[in-house]
Amino acid sequence: MEQGPQYVIEMRDIVKDFPGIRANDHITLKLRKGEIHALLGENGAGKSTLMSVLFGMYQPDEGSIYKDGEKVIIRSPNDATALHIGMVHQHFKLVECFTVLDNIILGDEDSKGGWIKKKASKKKCLDLMRKYGLDVSLDSLVSDISVGMQQRAEILKMLYRDNDILIFDEPTAVLTPQEIENLMKTMKAMAKEGKSILFISHKLNEIMEVSDTCTVLRKGKYIGTVATKDTDAAKLAEMMVGHEVHFTVDKSPSKPKDVVLSVADLCVKNPFSHKETVKDVSFKVRAGEIVCIAGIEGNGQTELVNAITGLEPVKRGTITLSGADITDKSIRERIKGGMSHIPEDRQKYGLVLDYNIEQNFVIEQYREEKFAKRGWIKFSARKAYSDELISRYDVRSSQGSRTITRSMSGGNQQKVIVGRELDKEHSLLIAVQPTRGLDVGAVEDIHKKIIADRDAGRAVLLVSLEIDEVMNLADRILVIYEGEIVGSLDPKKVTIPELGLYMAGAKRMTINGDIITNSKKSSRSLGGDR
């Protein structure tokens, strides 16, 4: 391969080790000026680590980085900024109570005698916005603007600093399809102006659409770099996972029986903004069926689940579990009533990370006769139960039941939660993003277990942001948009683009089943508040 300044960034043979794991194993990445270079790989393939190395957040154990053909050592994000490398993180780094403009100039303020001069900065921002078609309201507080606009603010922040190498870490995960489209336009405009873009994603269609070149990583290893125009999505998928990909899971038709969960006219209010995050939601989940709530992140799914599981109070409406009104019941009563819950955030809610596997397995049942006698813990019974679950759910750990869950990988942490929730006596399983961040094998495994749980006669309420997961598992799809259920669909009949229209709010069903196509609404959602 040629060397030299034809590449603006060259990362050669990068190795980065974490305790027990090699996150990057001799990875080479070459970025040309003015190209959009996609970095593709599953969760855990090492994409974010590689970008963190480039951005100076990690130091590589081996390998070196060249900018314009010259070797550079990037010790911190400050070094990266000095080299005009900018990054839009997956979780934005904005000060919520500052205005957008303040956020953009933060750390790079123009000042005179200690007074900040904003006028020139604002002009520069406006010029940039015009040039790249970025719609940002500079004087709004960050807390008041939509996620999409926050992202544009982050992009503007990079441009303001005259960065010419821009890293985007999974930028589309939080956006609506329309916002994604606009982002793509902006990216193309920036590339045209000579900016070089690194774009992390595991969404094949986006990569096919926007990128010029694509580098694929798998389990920390470099698989290859291809020109996007010479390949297709199926080939990229194969490179990404290492074998041909079957996106579907075998599953027999559902045989719904009695209603297990019934939600009627449920409203949830955000305690801070007093906005209704869930609006008059009604649905039923029957034993033996998987009902899936589909929607783009932040459309009220979290709040809906929190209300059903008791983590958040309900403003109005009723929740009934197996015939009993549980609207105002405590979480423990709900659990005893047969509710199992695989939470969205496994580290915040699912596990006490500093407890070991054994303790986490019984965290809902520790007071029951099986595991305690007159308030004293039955250690041997607990250990036996934990050992059994470890082998049944194939939880891998260094010290068996005594492994502190913090030291385990995300997949195994999830197995602990899934094992606990499925093994517990339950009639309803609520699974929120049960496969987030897991590799393909683990995903398939969890999908099978959820289907098995359905076939065993449990009602399953699945909340997922992944369209593939929704289409694969659901017996019925409910689409949630801005806190409302806007469609009840049959996964066998609906197409993915159509589902997308519902999720974006461009289409909705009325109570009597009529379908309204609302083009106005979709355009409003572009820059508007969610």
Next chain:
Amino acid sequence: MSQSLINKKRFGFISFDSVRSFGASLICILIGLLIGFLIMLFSSFSIDGADPISGLAYLFSGPFTALDPLQDFGNMIFYTVPLIFTSLSVAIAYKTGLFNIGAPGQFLMGTMAGLLIALGINSVGNPVQGVFVWILAIVAGGVAGMLWGLIPGFLKVFFGINEVIVTIMTNWIAANVFTWVFSLDGLKGMVNTASGKTGYLITTSLTGNSTPDLGLGALTHNSYLDIGIFLAIIVAVLIWLLLNKTTIGFSMRACGLNKFSARYAGINDKWNIVLAMAIAGALAGFAGVSYYLHAGIEIQYQSVYQKLPDYGFSGIAGAFLANCNPIGCIFAALFIRYINASGTNLVSVGYNRYFADIIIAVIIYLAGFTSFFKNLLKIHHKNSVNSQPGGKAKVPLPDDSKPETEKPQKGEIR
């Protein structure tokens, strides 16, 4: 067989984890002593006749270089008792995720309730009644401390007010209440008017309700030593059992480690906060009565409102030096008093006794770094085991600070 709940391979009932905790505390102590020595060394240039080497020797020998080592030793044990209680108070709250700055106030309320009973009832000439009144006073002290601890507990649960802010204020309220109560006309009988001092209360020796010493005082050349130390040890063991062996402790610690997942699992975190503050308050209350019910200890009630009792705040030091382990609290408290006991002896080599306090302060400061030292020990341990190929011992793995959620599965065993 005892079972360490925490983790790691165990040797009998001692886990690697506790060995590391102990080692970390030891490092804190050694660095503290070293810094103390350096301070003595540098100040010896300006103090005539100061001798840093013997100063260090005195520090190490604690009470044993005193004129009457046995008496000093007895006193050291006596002074350790309230410190064990306040350390336990801070420790159990911390295990539940609360920072009990309120120990001084709970200590004073316990003292007040205990003294009202022990000084209010006359059992002179009736030793059996004296023992019962003493027990009653101890219980009253615990209950009063508990009620005082419930205030921040309830305020946190119902109004979400931070317990640190509340307890800072309840401490001073307690101090003022104390002085006010004993200034009441009806309690004139409890004020010591005999010895010419002003503002002191009478001691329990005058009412016959003092803490039994079973001859321990006489045995140690008339030191203050009494049976309090046994109570403290029993209570520490009970707290350890509560935290580690019962469902109550399991839920308390779950709340302390992650209140969100505790809540998710149906554990009532509000109840656990209230419970932890109640127990913490009671323990601090016990600290007060264990000290002031002794026949020879007098309290100047008139100045209580001006200064919070040291024992309350030293409890924070004891708890953290012990890494909030209830059994460790016994040793941490003993250690603090051991160094402190050397203070008076330092005078003979040219230093004043506050040097001992400086060293304790440094050690406590370093106790904040225990987790850092603990991690340091982990790395060393890992290396030493890795250097023995095929070693069968399961290694306590570095639970590196970042959980690698999104990492691939291939390196399961980390």
